[in-house]
Amino acid sequence: MLSKKDLSERDICTKYITPAIEGAGWNRHSQYLEEVSFTDGKIYVKGKLTARGTQKRADYILYYKPNIPIAIIEAKDNKHSVGAGMMQGLDYARILDIPFVFSSNGDGFLFHDRTVGEDGTVETELKLEDFPTPAALWARYKLAKGLTSPVAARVAEQAYYYDGGSKPPRYYQQIAINRTVEAVAKGQNRILLVMATGTGKTLTAFHIVHRLWKSGAKKRILFLADRTALIDQTRKGDFKHFKDKMHQVTNHQVEKSYEIYLALYQGLTGTEADRNIYKQFTPEFFDLIVVDECHRGSARDDSSWREILSYFSNATQIGLTATPRETEATSNSEYFGDALYTYSLRQGINDGFLAPYRVLRIGTNIDLDGWRPEDGKTDVRGGLVEDRVYNLRDFDRKLVIAERTELVARKITEFLKGFNRMAKTIVFCVDIDHAERMRSALANQNADLVKQDHRYVMRITGDNELGKMELENFTDPESKYPVIATTSELMTTGVDAKTCQVIVLDSNISSMTKFKQIIGRGTRIDEDYGKLFFTILDFRRATDLFADAEFDGDPIRVKEVTPDTDLEPEGAAGGTEPGDEDTPPIIDDVTGKPVEFPADPDPAAPVVAEPKIRYPQGGGATNGQRREKIYVNGVDVTVLLERELIFDEHGKPVTIKLTDYARQKVQEHFATLDDFLTTWHASDRKAAILEELREQGVPVERLQEAVGHDVDLFDLLCHVAFDQPPLTRKERAHNVRKRNYFTKYGAQARSVLEALTDKYADQGLADLESLDLLSTPPFTQLGSRLEIVQQFGGKPQYLQAVQELETELYRSA
Template identity: 65%
Template sequence: MSKKLLSERDICTKFISPAIEDAGWNKLTQYLEEVSFTDGKIYVKGRLTTRGTRKRADYILYYKPNIPIAIIEAKDNKHSVGSGMQQALEYAQILDIPFVFSSNGDGFLFHDKTNEIKIEQELNLDQFPSPESLWEKYKLHKGIVTAKAEQIVEQDYFFDGSGRRPRYYQQNAINRTLEAIAAGQNRILLVMATGTGKTYTAFQIAYRLWKSKTKKRILFLADRNSLIDQTKRGDFKHFKDKMTVIKKRQVDKSYEIYLAIYQGLTGSEEEKNIFKQFTPEFFDLIIIDECHRGSAREDSAWREVLSYFKAATQIGLTATPKESDTTSNSEYFGEPIYTYSLKQGIDDGFLAPYRVVRIGLNVDLEGYRPEMGKTDIDGNEVEDKIYNRKDFDRTMIIEERTELVASKITEFLKGYDRFAKTIVFCRDIDHAERMRSALANQNSDLVSKNHKYIMRITGDNDEGKRELDNFIDPEAVYPVIATTSELMTTGVDAKTCKVIVLDAEIGSMTKFKQIIGRGTRIDEEHGKLYFTIMDFRNATDKFADKDFDGDPIRVKPLPQDADLGNIIDEEDEDTTPIIDELSGENITEQLTPKEPPTVREPAEEYKKSKREKIIINGVDVSVLVSRELHFNKDGKPITVNLHDYSKEMLQNKFHSLEEFLTVWNAADKKEVLINELAEQGVPVDALLEAVNRDCDLFDIICHVAFEQEPLTRKERANNVKKRNYFTKYGEQARKVLNALLDKYADEGIENIESMEVLKVNPVASYGSALEIIQSFGGKPNYLKAIKELENQLYQIA
């Protein structure tokens, strides 16, 4: 048989795989075929979700299981030898792989990122490089020049037999870290979005360094008890009896892995500085979780711990690197050696996408000026001035505003899912308590059945804190709604959180990212594939900020440039009070004793703060505007008119109505084309919502891009029935086609294209899937009939 007639898979089997194996690559341990390395982006369509296409490499070659070093993109022999190179290069960049090959079965085009003189060359099939030759080039490229460095890099991952392996970006972060340490770097920063497995990544780094005996004593530092407990019970549990948590005043120095919170190591008095019971050289490696918090500040007690153990290799982990006038992670740790952003996580399908509903209240958007003689609830006259959104719940409480916010949250949940786990972020503890009460009144039917339906979970409230684990537990029904101020901004792994409500001013980008991160985890088992943000304070304006998903930019002046002393910019500085989960005590001051930032709401000042607020009622509060924000393919909000934005996007893709019709009719499956449009940034679901939910996307595109009058799906289905073209089919097949038309009218084209439609009514009432297919004379004839049905549906006069 001519090579030109072979499929791509045949080319792989008959030519590419034998060439790889002849070069010395072991089929069982050193190369994988058809490797999917992303999960496929999740697209939200109303309440339904679909997955986009996974990124898949034809071959990935590994020197060892933890070290991918080459990628091959295969094409059939009708293509040239290098036709797969551009796609292979894109994948190689994502996977951090230096050696890239393209092949059509005749030979290979080799792209060598390590060769600055001749970056590409063609090779015959028998010239494919051996594992050893590529490994030698790899080591030179990465600066692995000593036997000790090679020992560090080659150490295998920890495998527990569960089948869990690091995802590609975790693998990149781990390998880059080990390579940096092997090259002598001792300060390392990893930036990974919330929900992407920073602790698992840290464990694999620690395990490989510990197992290779490169680092014998390791300290994992966090700032919350819950984070330490989560780490001990979770990813670090495999260290077993080699691990301990530092809690007591007298430390046991016989362990190899230590977990601790900063405040357990430090104190305002010298004798309380437990970390000094260790010698400065005791730890070889320190991993700092959430290092954007206190450790970023030069004058903090947290930094004192790191400075004391300065001989140790120190790795900072964060989703939100702190860069401001007075604080810089990159100045301490150096520039991040690897960054995996929220946008990347969503695009890859590892993180949940979000929908944003913005609700603007009249008093927030227009401001509130009290009428003459207006008094608060104690009878005191209210100062005559304009109060705005930043004042509400900070210095002024409007009772009707709280009630309306609670009402809109309840209204949304009733139309969505009343048992969707929801976090309501409030201005402070007092606001969180008032919101809890207002929500309880709005949901009295469910609260009367179980008072834990709504709980305030804040640092000062023991009952609420005890319910934090239940809120996080996917199997626990209650609590459903948690009102909070600061306690749940970090360290809360709430996989099933489906709704985040923002009713607080959020000045810090760091804090905003942390809050959004509470919803980004996916839990397919429990139906959590996306989450909704309800924004009452325009906090989601930060999505439009270039810094939201960009690389951190160092803005802190070096000492020779400026002497700023201890000036703190509240908009940039994370002034979140640190509340110890066990005691409820605000411990921010003891962590930054030299000159702490102003803490807005320590738990012990709760009552005092409440008394200082003006509380009024009898105010007309209403919703001025409520709309869903839509985002482009880069994750930025669409600020122009949705119709105009979509028209431009569609006309860039389809230059005429005729071109669109040709592409639409040629598509084997319309669902694939619809998903492609969504992947390219066309707001498919938003268009259907905005124009007419009962219309097909076909009509929406014709209407928006080419000003055609749209038909509803029902009108299209009826038009087909009037043509009576079914007469060429037998009675059973005619009934099935009529049922499929009804299904199309109700639900759209994607459903009738799926073979699953044969298993549901009304189609299933005409027999089993096999019987229905046989009524058309077999599967090819059935598929042909579906294609003809689509052609009939999309006829344009």
């Protein structure tokens, strides 16, 4: 009979831990789950190929109610101590926002209470029969969370919406929902949630609204957005379950018999005639307002949108954004308070819920060195071009060089031809004029596909009705066309393009908010259509913003707030967004005054015609008038720089030499060559060491491209980190054959091992340890997988033979 020490971890769970849990009154069907995977596993990209990393998985998660995870248990086999799983449990509890952690080896439990202050006992050992009841942990939870009143506890306990088929919220959505509901239950009236684009802010909002509405805590709710597309998306999508309780506000007479209202900011403020339509509601009518994309107009003190929030100031107001604005003039946190929860792009990518990105930097000679017109250079209308050095900030905004536009279009096309010419692509341009010229240049570069369907490349901008009509088709995964969309502002935000695989940056972007929104167009995953990563083609060094600490950190309050600060607006604050101050106004031909555009044009808004382009007759402004764009051609434009950026495990671009960075990362894990070799030779699965290094940020694929694909990853790392001369895989395989290693096996087993050695020489270690390899040629010619394994005496003996082969391959090391 097996002793307790001989039992596996899973046996310990089944025989000891599960009975202890159920003995304390935890219901198997509704109050605990075993082996819970709470991430999808990070996506790794190698060329066009992708692979999923390991999912994070907890042994047990306990729930007081289905929507309230309350405790986590990490199990170990009985060879370990009772507290051996505690460190892993605490790490998972931190990620999942779970207050109580248990570790067990089957002898008892070590209990860690994360809610205890410095003066209390944090960890306690418990017997198996003393595992706490649901009521006992819930009492601790309520006390720690401040849910001391019966009303607050009842609101917090309200279940999620579930119709029998809907998926439960992901772990980070659950945290955002629970924190918000609990905060509202305790009386907090201003709440900010920061969640990266593509992580389901609207679904999170739905569950918050539904729980507060269903519990009776909030009776009339207003959901505000600033685009018709967002309202329609919300009404038909996540909020559809409200059915006849829901109403969309228009610029006409307001209906007051509903409970859930959806409205555009513009729909409530409207034109001058309809401006006060929101005042048809009394200030006390709504008791909850959810502000979608609150980084835009509602972040500014002087915004007309803020008027609505001020009018309904007694309502609880929840701001949702992927990109909180924090400047001296504009502050989300000043109005809503510090973010109650932040789920960043980096977290989403590391968890495997968001698509990772590749960055290809392309720089032309005139981008990198600037362009100075030769003496007497004239523009396309014969006007003299001002003699000065023009640079990236001038191109397409003040000066248009036809050859540069053509080169950018050619490089985009070259990339798509090598990747996928039907990959949905968004090209971000300086302005509408630039977007139209880029559309034309791309059409010329792709004449064969444009001939098949003119919608292959389209301009989708706020002034173009035909383009706006195709926006829905561009975002629909089932619609083939348009494939390439050129745009300026319209598609920077609020466009749910799940299958967008290429983002092209040919616009000067200095606003971090705008940059985050643009990158967010590519972060959604759609596995059904093969969208698992996206590529950024950067022609303007915009991706320098990845290096900014603000890119993926928690929002930092910039605007000073004093105890005397009145959070309600009293007047215009003024100011501009970063980067906006450099954008020249468009001058109306008739009035001579700047044309005012909304910050983010609504596809349903009235069309504002773009002023006609006026070609200058001379070399610049005269009589104090503003200079117009200068159009030139006949300029020599060539590519000087083309390279792929690499990023560390924190998502920041690596600025030091690739080999130096790799050496640094390897030596963080192995101080000496002996350390590395000892770990390597002792490992049963050598490929796992390489995979772990890859997950820790060692750029093994980039190193192989730089050093050579025929070099084994083991040799590559020894060479880069410890200056060892590398052997190729073929040389290692040849050395094994020279030593007559295979002669100790029978003929059939020898054939299999020789085929494995050939496979290693061609492809490396990646698949050598997988039984799936035996289902591919040439192994299928040697027998079925079962037959091959039986030639070695069974699966354990086969795997042992593979490990011995690996040892022999690296014997010279």
